[in-house]
Amino acid sequence: MMKPTMAATVLMLAACSGSDPAPAAPVQVMIAAAAAAETAPPPRPGPTRTFGDWYVGCDNNAICTMASLGGEAQVPFPAVTLAVTRGAGPGGGFALAFDVPGDDTQVAPVAVTIDGRRLALPTLTGAAAERVIAQMANGRSLVVLEAGDRPRATLSLKGAAAALRWIDERQGRVDTVTAAVAKGARGADAVPPPPRAPVxxxxxxxxxxxxxxxxxxxxxxxxxxxxxxxxxxxxxxxxxxxxxxxxxxxxxxxxxxxxxxxxxxxxxxxxxxxxxxxxxxxxxxxxxxxxxxxxxxxxxxxxxxxxxxxxxxxxxxxxxxxxxxxxxxxxxxxxxxxxxxxxxxxxxxxxxxxxxxx
Known part of the structure; x- marks a missing residue:
């Protein structure tokens, strides 16, 4: 946790005393800023890992993303990539994003099939995303379907279950009802709250x-x-x-x-x-x-x-x-x-x- 800056400490003490703090002089503000810079811990970017055909990482705020990878010899890019992001904390949900690599265009699939099972995608978040994630954890391949159920791309799910389990671990979800793979009986209140972003x-x-x-x-x-x-x-x-x-x-x-x-x-x-x-x-x-x-x-x-x-x-x-x-x-x-x-x-x-x- 970051230590309060000098200016923040002055304001907190003033609030406790019930009086309004005097406006800080420019020199005081500069001193407080310099002190904050000196006492702030160095940035610690979150970890990343590779599991099969998926690359996964989390930031310092415990927001985690797993991204699909092309084959080892696939050049230049796969037809479509998929990113699965999960928010931190007990209520952190899933969001799906399908992209055309090297282009600003996002794909808006009507559905996906996982090992032949069709899953409608009225939205890319909420319950629809959760249904896809549940099947990804046990599937072998995912086909992206556009309007008219026209196949657009096929993605490998090799390593997807391991990546989801890793996210469960990083977010403190193991053995809770909120876990994607490492499910248990503990309630959502056992999941730690999201960390505060540094300022x-x-x-x-x-x-x-x-x-x-x-x-x-x-x-x-x-x-x-x-x-x-x-x-x-x-x-x-x-x-x-x-x-x-x-x-x-x-x-x-x-x-x-x-x-x-x-x-x-x-x-x-x-x-x-x-x-x-x-x-x-x-x-x-x-x-x-x-x-x-x-x-x-x-x-x-x-x-x-x-x-x-x-x-x-x-x-x-x-x-x-x-x-x-x-x-x-x-x-x-x-x-x-x-x-x-x-x-x-x-x-x-x-x-x-x-x-x-x-």
């Missing part, structure tokens, strides 16, 4: 970005041990205002067939320094000496820095991250992963935080 106090990205001088840029590249980039690769730094007078400088550092790794620096009051982050970022820097955080295929938009490290060019495996700036360092607000390069580009969330802008 990140992030600065609103305002102000004007400052660009590093040529001398500063060269020094940044040396500090990050950047490679000589091939002709045609992006070689100039990006600058983005972080708020509070600070600028994020994204320095292209090394490139591969489908990944561009960039080092991260902060420019403030004419001086530069390596950025700090509360979680491992991008691809770990090589070599000895002080490390510099790096991101892959970086994108800055709306006050968020994203990293998308592909495991291969098809983008059906890798790690995606989102960071926000809290005034002191970059904080991981989202992370999703796909550890199997088997045709499913829909990554599974393993970390989610709630971002509050100030």
């Amino acid at each position: 990140i106090g992030a600065l609103t990205a305002t102000g004007t970005a400052n660009k590093p001088t040529r001398v500063q840029f060269a020094a940044m590249r040396r500090r990050a041990r950047c490679e000589d980039l091939p002709a045609g690769a992006a070689s100039y730094p990006e600058s983005h205002a972080l708020g509070g007078g600070a600028t994020l400088v994204i320095v292209p550092c090394s490139t591969g067939a489908y990944n561009l790794s960039s080092a991260l620096f902060v420019l403030e009051k004419g001086a530069w320094r390596p950025a700090q982050a509360d979680a491992p970022t991008g691809i770990a820097p090589a070599g000895e000496g002080p490390s510099v955080p790096n991101v892959v295929n970086a994108r800055w938009q709306g006050g968020e820095l994203t990293s998308y490290a592909k495991g291969r060019g098809l983008g059906d495996c890798g790690v995606a991250q989102t960071f926000v700036w809290d005034g002191t360092r970059l904080r991981l607000s989202e992370q999703s992963e796909m550890g199997e390069c088997r045709g499913n580009p829909n990554y599974i969330a393993t970390w989610r935080a709630r971002v509050v802008r100030r």
